[in-house]
Amino acid sequence: xxxxxxxxxxxxxxxxxxxxxxxxxxxxxxxxxxxxxxxxxxxxxxxxxxxxxxxxxxxxxxxxxxxxxxxxxxxxxxxxxxxxxxxxxxxxxxxxxxxxxxxxxxxxxxxxxxxxxxxxxxxxxx
Amino acid sequence: xxxxxxxxxxxxxxxxxxxxxxxxxxxxxxxxxxxxxxxxxxxxxxxxxxxxxxxxxxxxxxxxxxxxxxxxxxxxxxxxxxxxxxxxxxxxxxxxxxxxxxxxxxxxxxxxxxxxxxxxxxxxxxxxxxxxxxxxxxxxxxxxxxxxxxxxxxxxxxxxxxxxxxxxxxxxxxxxxxxxxxxxxxxxxxxxxxxxxxxxxxxxxxxxxxxxxxxxxxxxxxxxxxxxxxxxxxxxxxxxxxxxxxxxxxxxxxxxxxxxxxxxxxxxxxxxxxxxxxxxxxxx
Numbered sequence: 001x002x003x004x005x006x007x008x009x010x011x012x013x014x015x016x017x018x019x020x021x022x023x024x025x026x027x028x029x030x031x032x033x034x035x036x037x038x039x040x041x042x043x044x045x046x047x048x049x050x051x052x053x054x055x056x057x058x059x060x061x062x063x064x065x066x067x068x069x070x071x072x073x074x075x076x077x078x079x080x081x082x083x084x085x086x087x088x089x090x091x092x093x094x095x096x097x098x099x100x101x102x103x104x105x106x107x108x109x110x111x112x113x114x115x116x117x118x119x120x121x122x123x124x125x126x
Numbered sequence: 127x128x129x130x131x132x133x134x135x136x137x138x139x140x141x142x143x144x145x146x147x148x149x150x151x152x153x154x155x156x157x158x159x160x161x162x163x164x165x166x167x168x169x170x171x172x173x174x175x176x177x178x179x180x181x182x183x184x185x186x187x188x189x190x191x192x193x194x195x196x197x198x199x200x201x202x203x204x205x206x207x208x209x210x211x212x213x214x215x216x217x218x219x220x221x222x223x224x225x226x227x228x229x230x231x232x233x234x235x236x237x238x239x240x241x242x243x244x245x246x247x248x249x250x251x252x253x254x255x256x257x258x259x260x261x262x263x264x265x266x267x268x269x270x271x272x273x274x275x276x277x278x279x280x281x282x283x284x285x286x287x288x289x290x291x292x293x294x295x296x297x298x299x300x301x302x303x304x305x306x307x308x309x310x311x312x313x314x315x316x317x318x319x320x321x322x323x324x325x326x327x328x329x330x331x332x333x334x335x336x337x338x339x340x341x342x343x344x345x346x347x348x349x350x351x352x353x354x355x356x357x358x359x360x361x362x363x364x365x366x367x368x369x370x371x372x373x374x375x376x377x378x379x380x381x382x383x384x385x386x387x388x389x390x391x392x393x394x395x396x397x398x399x400x401x402x403x404x405x406x407x408x409x410x
Contacts, residue, residue, distance in 0.1 A: 006354045007281075012324030013362050025191055032190045035211050043369070065159035079322040080186040080279050087211040093141075093394055106367040108327060109151075112391040113155075116318075116329025 011120075012101070016078045024076020027064075030054035031081040042089050069096045127304035128226070128367045131297075131310055132173050134166065135341065135370040135400040136259055138182060138314040140251040141393035143215055147260050159397055163259055164386030166401050169384055170260050171268075175310035177223045179230075179296065181372045182252035182314045183278045185210070188244075190378040194280050195242035195294065199234075200273035201227045201248075208248035217254050217263075223270040226303060230272065231298035239292055254316045259399070269310075278366050278409075280317065286356070287349040287359055288328045289368045293375020300376070313365025313373030317388070317393035318359070328361040329396050334388065337367060338400055342383050345374045364397075370400075 007015045016018065021028075030051065034046055035041045043050045051061050063071035064085070079096075086096050098108035101117075111117060137166070137251055145151055150303045151160040178244040189195065205220040211322070231243050261268055278285055284292075293311070300309050317337065320328040337360075340347050348371060385401040 006310065007357055010354070010358050011356065013320065014323050015281050015357060015362065016279065021191065021280060028191050032186055035187070035209060073322055073333070075253065075292065078279060084186065084211045093321055097321055097394055100322055101324050101326040111327055112394055115331070115390055116396065117325065119328040119330045
């Protein structure tokens with residue numbers, strides 16, 4: 001059976017499929033490790049050493065160090081794994097989401113209060 | 127025999143749990159959402175099910191990329207609220223129902239639904255927030271809960287059709303249980319939302335309204351929708367709505383809508399709550 005990758009045409013959307021997951025496996029597992037308090041402390045104490053132990057690509061490591069959420073997403077990071085790092089640093093989903101959509105947190109929050117980002121014509125209403 | 131006596135579809139947004147845990151439910155931001163929960167809580171209190179089957183997804187908590195099971199049934203006698211990165215929620219431990227859970231496991235697998243079985247399972251906001259929405263802040267949850275975790279965070283999740291069919295099989299399995307248990311089924315997640323990417327914040331109210339109607343009237347139409355349609359219409363994480371179809375399948379052919387509530391936003395999400403009851407037909 002041939003597989004449709006039609007979801008790749010949805011603008012501004014990264015679906016966590018096999019190719020994203022293969023690219024992001026170590027990155028996601030690294031971020032997942034932060035669910036343990038002892039690991040969160042080790043990460044906070046020496047981020048460079050912590051990341052080095054996970055054998056990330058140079059691009060992934062830089063994206064984490066710069067807290068470049070969009071880049072982490074592009075390099076295979078899954079949003080729910082990125083949130084382990086964000087939550088550890090007291091950052092909300094809105095902080096991460098606003099960064100990914102090119103705005104600031106307060107504007108994003110206001111957009112949501114006003115009903116969220118409207119579907120485009122192509123997405124339509126059912 | 128055991129029977130399915132009711133179903134609820136509800137969002138499981140973590141910030142709803144946090145709002146409750148931090149006593150913010152009466153703030154202007156949260157009040158319109160929480161005010162809508164009253165009638166559903168009252169309905170559930172009166173229904174007083176003996177067991178709840180709770181369909182939810184784990185969010186990189188109990189499962190990592192190391193192991194990605196599509197359907198996981200929780201068999202344990204209790205499930206601890208998980209530490210999701212900032213300590214566990216201060217909510218009661220979730221008591222299970224191992225006897226019915228094992229009956230479901232055996233029945234469903236013999237009915238060709240190849241479940242993964244969990245004897246140990248910490249449960250995250252996906253499971254505990256719906257309990258908070260429907261029960262508030264009790265010292266103990268008022269009923270035992272059987273968790274049914276569905277993978278929706280690694281593509282591809284099970285199809286909408288498969289979820290509906292699993293629900294139908296759950297109904298057969300429950301009805302083959304010898305004791306007179308009254309079982310309610312909760313389908314959670316959604317409604318429209320997208321947390322990541324340039325389209326983050328996507329909300330599609332028209333789609334959500336149509337979904338809330340069709341799940342009663344025409345679940346087949348929802349079962350025919352592909353993942354790409356769910357993602358395009360309801361957002362990357364809106365695909366969680368397939369979990370509502372497990373609940374719908376368990377209710378049988380015909381249902382009556384008891385209550386509906388819809389509010390935007392809960393943080394980054396359209397929050398929906400739908401209460402359904404099965405319509406029992408007399409045997410011909």
